[in-house]
Amino acid sequence: MTQQPAPRAPRRGLDRTGPFDLGDKVQLADSKNRLHTITLKPGGQFHTHRGVLEHDQLIGAEDGVVVEDNRGTRYQALRPLYSDYMLSMPRGAAIIYPKDAAQILMWGDIFPGARVLEAGVGSGGLTTALLRAVGADGSVHSIERREDFAEVARENVETFFGAPHPSWDLSIGDFQDVAPALNPDGPAVDRVVLDMLAPWECVDAAAEVLVSGGVFLAYVATVTQLSRTAEALRDHGEFTEPHGWESFVRPWHLEGLAVRPEHRMNAHTGFLLTSRRTAHGARALTRVSRPAPGSRDEEELTDPANDGFGGSTSEWGPQDVGERGVAPRKLKRALRDIRQGRDR
Ligand SMILES: C[S@@+](CC[C@H](N)C(=O)[O-])C[C@H]1O[C@@H](n2cnc3c(N)ncnc32)[C@H](O)[C@@H]1O
Numbered sequence: 182m183t184q185q186p187a188p189r190a191p192r193r194g195l196d197r198t199g200p201f202d203l204g205d206k207v208q209l210a211d212s213k214n215r216l217h218t219i220t221l222k223p224g225g226q227f228h229t230h231r232g233v234l235e236h237d238q239l240i241g242a243e244d245g246v247v248v249e250d251n252r253g254t255r256y257q258a259l260r261p262l263y264s265d266y267m268l269s270m271p272r273g274a275a276i277i278y279p280k281d282a283a284q285i286l287m288w289g290d291i292f293p294g295a296r297v298l299e300a301g302v303g304s305g306g307l308t309t310a311l312l313r314a315v316g317a318d319g320s321v322h323s324i325e326r327r328e329d330f331a332e333v334a335r336e337n338v339e340t341f342f343g344a345p346h347p348s349w350d351l352s353i354g355d356f357q358d359v360a361p362a363l364n365p366d367g368p369a370v371d372r373v374v375l376d377m378l379a380p381w382e383c384v385d386a387a388a389e390v391l392v393s394g395g396v397f398l399a400y401v402a403t404v405t406q407l408s409r410t411a412e413a414l415r416d417h418g419e420f421t422e423p424h425g426w427e428s429f430v431r432p433w434h435l436e437g438l439a440v441r442p443e444h445r446m447n448a449h450t451g452f453l454l455t456s457r458r459t460a461h462g463a464r465a466l467t468r469v470s471r472p473a474p475g476s477r478d479e480e481e482l483t484d485p486a487n488d489g490f491g492g493s494t495s496e497w498g499p500q501d502v503g504e505r506g507v508a509p510r511k512l513k514r515a516l517r518d519i520r521q522g523r524d525r
Pocket residue numbers: 274275276277300301302303304305306307308324325326327330354355356357376377378379
């Protein structure tokens with residue numbers, strides 16, 4: 182008798198709850214919290230040097246059960262969360278950290294039904310988060326300049342959702358060229374989300390496609406990128422005053438009386454920058470005084486030797502870094518206080 186091939190597990194998305202089923206990914210944690218992720222297959226086995234666990238023990242079991250292998254090693258079995266999937270997804274380009282993706286959804290104001298334009302797609306980490314947030318009535322259009330990265334992203338997104346996502350489109354090319362071509366009839370994008378090297382090059386195209394009041398959000402790794410993007414938004418004239426920040430998440434160790442911050446944390450991931458598109462044709466109200474005039478010196482910014490760094494041949498003053506400087510009166514007062522203290 183010829184052996185029949187095992188039936189293929191149905192492909193399904195990872196966004197679900199309920200008892201474990203064929204095709205589900207399951208995260209097994211041992212008593213030392215070492216993690217292993219398996220995909221449930223008919224007749225499948227999970228082998229370690231300690232023993233063998235049959236997939237059948239998990240199929241139909243409740244999410245969160247504790248199972249034992251043939252040598253008595255116990256595992257807590259849980260369906261992975263999106264943050265687990267995001268951190269472990271195979272990648273070409275670096276992905277966004279869950280803490281930053283969470284901030285993007287809130288401060289980029291990604292709402293159910295939103296029409297989001299994203300670039301670059303990288304490994305598809307953020308794309309998946311955006312797709313979950315816009316829901317069935319929204320749309321995410323991702324633009325990626327590298328075909329090889331786009332392919333990895335497509336695989337990651339389809340693996341997560343279990344099939345091509347009906348609300349997702351992916352175009353190859355540069356945001357600056359593709360975004361306006363996708364919207365020939367005028368602005369039809371609610372949110373623009375950029376995670377790339379040079380978002381300042383995309384400000385004009387973003388302004389063209391964003392609806393009035395739409396949100397522009399950029400995620401960048403360095404202060405120079407942050408500054409250039411902020412200045413490009415100001416120079417455009419139809420964006421509100423940019424708001425920039427970074428976030429720190431410090432995990433805590435929780436054991437008995439030893440309740441303290443963990444010794445290690447990710448000190449830096451990136452900076453976030455948001456701004457609103459003003460009504461088309463309406464110039465933004467500008468601040469009365471703007472800091473760091475040195476950073477806006479046209480000659481300096483366009484000097485190829487200073488590309489991205491500003492720089493100056495004249496002496497830098499406090500105003501170049503947004504400070505007011507020290508008034509002579511204040512120095513006099515400081516000297517008086519020192520001398521009076523010395524004589525006391
Ligand atoms: C850091 S990765 C994005 C990671 C992604 N957010 C994720 O979570 O997986 C930056 C990507 O932007 C792409 N890129 C850079 N400039 C671009 C542009 N002007 N238009 C489209 N894609 C661009 C790069 O090829 C790269 O894949």
